[in-house]
Amino acid sequence: MSCRDIVDLISDDEAGPVDVKAVKLEPDSVGSTFLQKYNHNQTSEHRKSKTQPRRQESEENKSSNALSAGQSSNSVLEQGQSPVDDTGISSTSSICPAPLCRQFWKAGNYEDGLGSKVTFQNGKNFLHVHPMFLHSNATSHKWVFGAVAELLDNAVDEIQNGATIVIVDKTTNPRDGNPALLFQDDGGGMDPEAMRHCMSFGFSDKKLKSAIGKYGNGFKTSSMRLGADAVVFSRHVNNRTFTQSIGLLSYTFLTQTGLDRIVVPMVDYEFNTSTGTLDKLHDRERFRSNLSLMLQWSPFSSEAELLKQFDDIGSHGTKIIIYNLWFGGDGNTELDFDSDPEDIQINVDIKKKEKSITEQHIANRFHYSLRVYLSILYIRIPESFSIILRGRIVEHHNIANDLKFPEFILYRPHSGGCVEGTVITTIGFLKEAPNVNIHGFCVYHKNRLILVSVFNSKGLLSFNLSYLLM
Known part of the structure; x- marks a missing residue:
């Protein structure tokens, strides 16, 4: 996308819908799937900027918070001088190092050798978080689809910032040809400060009571549960200030360099309306240091390749690419992209199912089919918003409609003689009963499925789907 295109995007964004002309990418490259499959849709008709100015924290609050990932070098998510010698890093490197251990449940231990000996530029004594926390934090997701759901949330x-679509798809790591996961939306995007909050622990700009996520932990737990590494691209426009930021959260980088603290390379750009160019934010050495790390540990070997990922984002939005996906105990990736070209499935024995009515029921299929799971993930979805999985819209399924003889019961839990809250529960029989021997319950919180317990004649089939603080 040229600088002239950026000027047009800013102007059009203020006037109304934006018609984004995508730049052609090479086949099978990261991002090309989005262009090939989704350029024909009408998502550009909905891309109106509804972003609100983000609340600016005072400098005193920033410096006093030990978990800040701000621009100061004395932060937990260190962004100062590169802690490794980058003199040998080449932007033409063809191999992006893979994790030392490819199985998630065995990847939590390593020895931090180099990190304890490294001196950071302008370093001071401060609290920091060890990289092993990234792994232990992600173990809250026992089920891999629960991590996918966090990113969908x-x-x-x-949606409150104008999002009309979210894409979940398989893409390819151009370094090694291995599969990667793509998540992309056309929401308001993140400015540089919001991007740092996203990469930090405990920061959240979500103030609405209806927001599903508000604890500032979901992105870290979910991305690290799906793969060892994630790169985030976000474009944001506010008051004619046009920024785009790139952040790299890489467990591979941290473990293979033996760091004893979480270091997150990040680069930011701002469009200069007077010169028509993208200006690099921050000082030259810091920018070079962070970019150098990205070119070694991300799927992209040049700054031009990194910036090319913004071509299909439009005037605002966010793209997340999760690569070095975790393997299961059988030596294959946990996620199966081959069994169904329009679905993402889990490599588990349950897929070897009997051809009975019960086994074919949605209460069983959500175990291994992401398409089925996403269809019941939310009680309701606005008509203006679509979830697209591997090129096809996910059809919403209200499980309450599967019941016959439904009854609605007001549930009033009591604790210590006080009523804690009330909720209307829906109960009934499955329409296929008694031929389908399944019973159980689903719990939704803030429109989001958080618990499913399903039973049949063989006993309990399902359990807590995902970790979500209520």
Whole structure:
């Protein structure tokens, strides 16, 4: 996307819908799937900027918070001088190092050798978080689809900022040809400060009570549960200030360099309306240091390749690419992209199912089919918003409609003699009963499925789907 295109985007964004002309990418490259499959749709008709100015924290609050990932070098998510010698890093490197251990449940231990000996530029004594926390934090997701749901929640929360679509798809790591996961939405995007908050622990700009996520932890737990590494691209426009930021959260980088603290390379750009160019924010050495790390540990070997990922984002939005996906105990990736070209499935034995009515029921299929799971993930979805999985819209399924003889019961839990709250529960029989021997319950919170317990004659089939603080 040229600088002239950026000027047009800013102007059009203020006037009304934006018609984004995508730049052609090479086949099978990261981002090309989005262009090939979705350029024909009418998502550009909905891309109106509804972003609100983000609340600016005082400098005193920033410096006093030990978990800040701000621009100061004395932060937990260190962004100062590169902690490794980057003199040998080449932007033409063809291999992006893979994690030392490819199985998620065995990847939590490593020895931090180099990190304890490294001196950071302008370093001071401060609290920091060890990289192993990234892994232990992600173990809250026992089920891999629960991690996918967390990333979907962030896109759904962006509906208030004008989001009309979220894409979940397989893409390819151009370094090694291995599969990667793509999440992309056309929400308000993140400015540089919001991007740092996203990469930090405990920061959240979500103030609405209806927001699903509000604890500032979902992105880290979900991305690290799906793969060892994630790169985030976000474009944001506010008051004619046009920024785009790139952040790299890489467990591979941290473990293979033996760091004893979480370091997140990040680069930011701002469009200069007077010169028609993208200006690099921050000082030259810091920018070079962070970019150098990205070119070694991300799927992209040049700054031009990194910036090319913004071509299909439009005037605002966010793209997340998760690569070095985790393997299961059988030596294959946990996620199966081959069994169904329009679905993402889990490599588990349950897929070897009997051809009975019960086994074919949605209460069983959501175990291994992401398409089925996403269809019941939310009680309701606005008509203006679509979830697209591998090129096809996910059809919403209200499980309450599967019941016959439904009854609605007011549930009033009591604790210590006080009523804690009330909720209307819907109960009934499955329409296929008694031929389908399934019973159980689903719990939704803030429109989001958080618990499913399903039973049949063989006993309990399902359990807590995902980690979500209520």
